Amino acid sequence: MNIYRTTQGSMSRLLTNTASRLNSEIRRAETQAITGLKLSRPSDGPADVASALKLRGLIEDQAEYDSNVTRALSFHSRADDALSQASEIFKRAKEIAVAGASETYDATSRAAMAVEVASLVENLSAVANSRMGERYLFAGNDYDEPAFDAAFAYQGSTDTPETQIAVTTWTRTGMDGSEVFQGSVDAFSVLQDLETALLANDPATVSAGISDLDAAFNHLTSWRQRVGNEENITLDAEETAGNISTILKDEFNNLVAIDEAETYTRLSELQQSYTAAMTVGSASVSGRLFDLI
Amino acid sequence: MGILSTLSSARSGLNAASVALDAASNNVSNASTEGYSRRSVRLENSDPIQIGSNWRGTGVSVAGVDRAYDVFVSRQLVASTGDQAEAESEYGVLYLSESWFNDVEIDGLPTMLQGVYDSLTQATQDPSDESLRREVATSSNTFATRVSSTAESLVDLQDQVQDRMDGELSEVNQRIQNIADLNKAVIASQGNAADLLDQRDIQISALAEQIGVDFHLEEDGSATVLLGGHTLVNGIEGRTLSVQHSAGESSFFVSIDDGLTGVSGEMGGAVGGMSTALDRIEGYLDDLDLFVEELSTQFNDQHALGFDASGTAGQEWFQAAGGGSHLAESFVFNQNLLDDMDLFAFAANASASAGDGENLRVMIEMETDGAFTGSKSGEGALLSLLSEVGEDAASALRSTEQQAVVLNDLQGLRDSISGVDLDEEAANLIEFQASYQAAAKVLRVSGELFDTLMDAVR
Structure with a gap:
């Protein structure tokens, strides 16, 4: 057999195949240029597509964590405000107690002081029933009901709600009010005892209660610190999520997105190749000797 | 030897040149005819x-008109035609099935499952919040609907492929009979009818494209056509192929002596490619069924451990009632949960505090546990399936491209043997035109000599 014999049919087939191949590559390059994606189907790179989708899933996870972080930070901020107010109440209560323990004041003055302390008790009650939207901050999981009733009995849950802010990190979005306000020291009772002692014009008892006021203040301050710590952890998670998200997006883009300069150059090369192949091919297909007969 | 002999010799030259010009003319006319084998005139001394x-000498005689043909190359070409058609057909079907798993430009199954877990994660902000629960219900329902629609579409695709197989088989049986009829005509012509041989080659090549066959030539000129080791055409007898479909599977048979012999393993060409693709799609559906079963177990078991707003244990989260040929076709999110989101059992305690999301927390952790076959997560199982689908399509495409190169080489080889080169035919025309003109001149000179002789004796 003579494998060197070339016919117009084989030239025509070569031309058709070349046109088909170049057209296919041009179409692919055009699709990439239009979509900005170098992978448009799983078969374009099965392993890369699976990796890209895994990365996209992780990016979306970070977005969800980010949303939860925003919510958690709102809670932390609101809880910190509330505990700050509670601390201020005990600061003022201590000032009143120090004055009330002094022999300088008489019964009338102490009665007036007792009125202010009664108002502080009401303020503390309001703080303990603080809300963020419809949620009571210090009612634990039962946050849709007030944490304390009128008699300062805890109505909430000892379990607290948490929200996920990273793969393995959860943060509190509610607090157990019985621990915060009635833990090692019952903040309500301390204030009520001071009011009673002032009404009874009993400076000695008022003086003795100052240490309880300090203990309550310290207890609330320690809870404020805890909230602060959780806020720091949440902010840290937010920053970490942002960094991770940036890295993941870079990796995702490396896998999926086109290099625009490379794609446009390739497209231009392919179009030139197509024109050249068609020009040369169409000249080769015709039988030239016939023109000379 | 005399003037009359010279006249006779010149006449034979005219005849030979005329036949050669006819052959060249026929070659030029059929230069673009698919399957045409060029003819050449074999001349010999009388x-x-x-x-x-x-x-x-007494002149020239036409010993025959030869058909440029190489049986070895033709058999290779027929085999390659079947291989190329098989790869291309498989890729064509897998390309369509791949669309249902495309998760690059639009959200596919892995991304949508991710959406379910994302909505659960978001619900930890407030497990009792209605809008967050609605998001969970919507994402779960959308995901389940997508799973079932994917399964239904794949089953529909299988049905369409099987319909197409039926159509192909009908043509195949007609073609088998055509080849048997052409064998009969070739035997009658004692193997000398080049046009019949070309037609038969075209029919065999087309048959190879449809089902992938081999052939060999018999001494009487007939072609025996084989599918694997089974004879489809033997002399003037053609056998019939049939197909039996079941869900996602097609079996092929050839009728031999009033019985049916299975030839599914031998089937190639476009039908063989479709059959392979059908098997692969069935595999995807089986994988999807297994995924549905494992996901339902995972979600339903965990949801049952939690308590809803009324302190009742959780209902099934996902359901797959069956009914179709595949479990995944009936995969749904529990309508009760969709209608009443208070039935979400996110709490770990029956007291059902608004913020009790302990069971929700465990449900979120299911995202990364290895509860699926191969110790994969749910997303991992879907990504494996997607990779399998993509790899199958990519592999079929590579095979198509490789086979196209082989087929193209063989077509070039056949062209070099049997194809028409217009330059060559132009040269032949010039050569035979010159022969014809020369023979005509010899005839004229002989005639003049004869006239001279006749004038001398008058």
Whole structure:
């Protein structure tokens, strides 16, 4: 057999195949240029597509964590405000107690002081029933009901709600009010005892209660610190999520997105190749000797 | 030897040149005819005659018109045609099935499952919040609907492929009979009818494209056509192929002696490619069924451990009632949960505090546990399936491209043997035109000599 014999049919087939191949590559390059994606189907790179989708899933996870972080930070901020107010109440209560323990004041003055302390008790009650939207901050999981009733009995849950802010990190979005306000020291009772002692014009008892006021203040301050710590952890998670998200997006883009300069150059090369192949091919297909007969 | 012999010799030259010009003309006319094998005229000396001690030539005779043909190359070409069609057909079907798993430009199954877990994660902000629960219900329902629609679409695709197989088989049986009929005509012509041989080659090649066959030539000129080791055409007898479909599977048979012999493993060409693709799609559906079963177990078991707003244990989260040929076709999110989101059992305690999301927390952790076959997560199982689908399509495409190169080489080889080169035919035309003109001149000179002789004796 003579494998060197070339016919117009084989030239025509070569031309058709070349046109088909170049057209296919041009179409692919055009699709990439239009979509900005170098992978448009799983078969374009099965392993890369699976990796890209895994990365996209992780990016979306970070977005969800980010949303939860925003919510958690709102809670932390609101809880910190509330505990700050509670601390201020005990600061003022201590000032009143120090004055009330002094022999300088008489019964009338102490009665007036007792009125202010009664108002502080009401303020503390309001703080303990603080809300963020419809949620009571210090009612634990039962946050849709007030944490304390009128008699300062805890109505909430000892379990607290948490929200996920990273793969393995959860943060509190509610607090157990019985621990915060009635833990090692019952903040309500301390204030009520001071009011009673002032009404009874009993400076000695008022003086003795100052240490309880300090203990309550310290207890609330320690809870404020805890909230602060959780806020720091949440902010840290937010920053970490942002960094991770940036890295993941870079990796995702490396896998999926086109290099625009490379794609446009390739497209231009392919179009030139197509024109050249068609020009040369169409000249080769015709039988030239016939023109000379 | 005399003037009359010269006249006779010149006439034979005219005849030979005329036949050669006919052959060249026919070649030029069929230069673009698919399957045409160029013809060439074989000339030989006419038998000489002895006059005394001398031998004198008597001109030229046409020994035959040859068809440029190589059976080895033709068999290779037929085999390659079947292989190329098989790869291309498989890729064509897998390309369509791949669309249902495309998760690059639009959200596919892995991304949508991710959406379910994302909505659960978001619900930890406030497990009792209605809008967050609605998001969970919507994402779960959308995901389940997508799973079932994917399964239904794949089953529909299988049905369409099987319908197409039926159509192909109908043509295949007609073609088998055509080849048997052409064998009959070729035997009758004693193997000399080049046009019939070309037609039969075209039919065999087309048959190879449809089901992938081999052939060999018999001494009587007939072609025996084989599918694997089974004879489809033997002389003037053609056998019938049939197909039996079941869900996602097609079996092929050839009728032999009033019985049916299975030839599914031998099937190639476009039908063989479709059959392979059908098997692969069935595999995807089986994987999807297994995924649905494992996901339902995972979600339903965990949801049952939690308590809803009324302190009742959780209902099934996902359901797959069956009914179709595949479990995944009936995969749904529990309508009760969709209608009443208070039934979400996110709490770990029956007291059902608004913020009790302990069971929700465990449900979120299911995202990364290895509860699926191969110790994969749910997303991992879907990504494996997607990779399998993509790899199958990519592999079929690579095979198509490789086979196209082989087929193209073989077509080039056949062209070099059997194809028409217009330059070559132009040269032949010039050569035979010159022969014809020369023979005509010899005839004229002979005629003049004869006239001279006649004038001398008048």
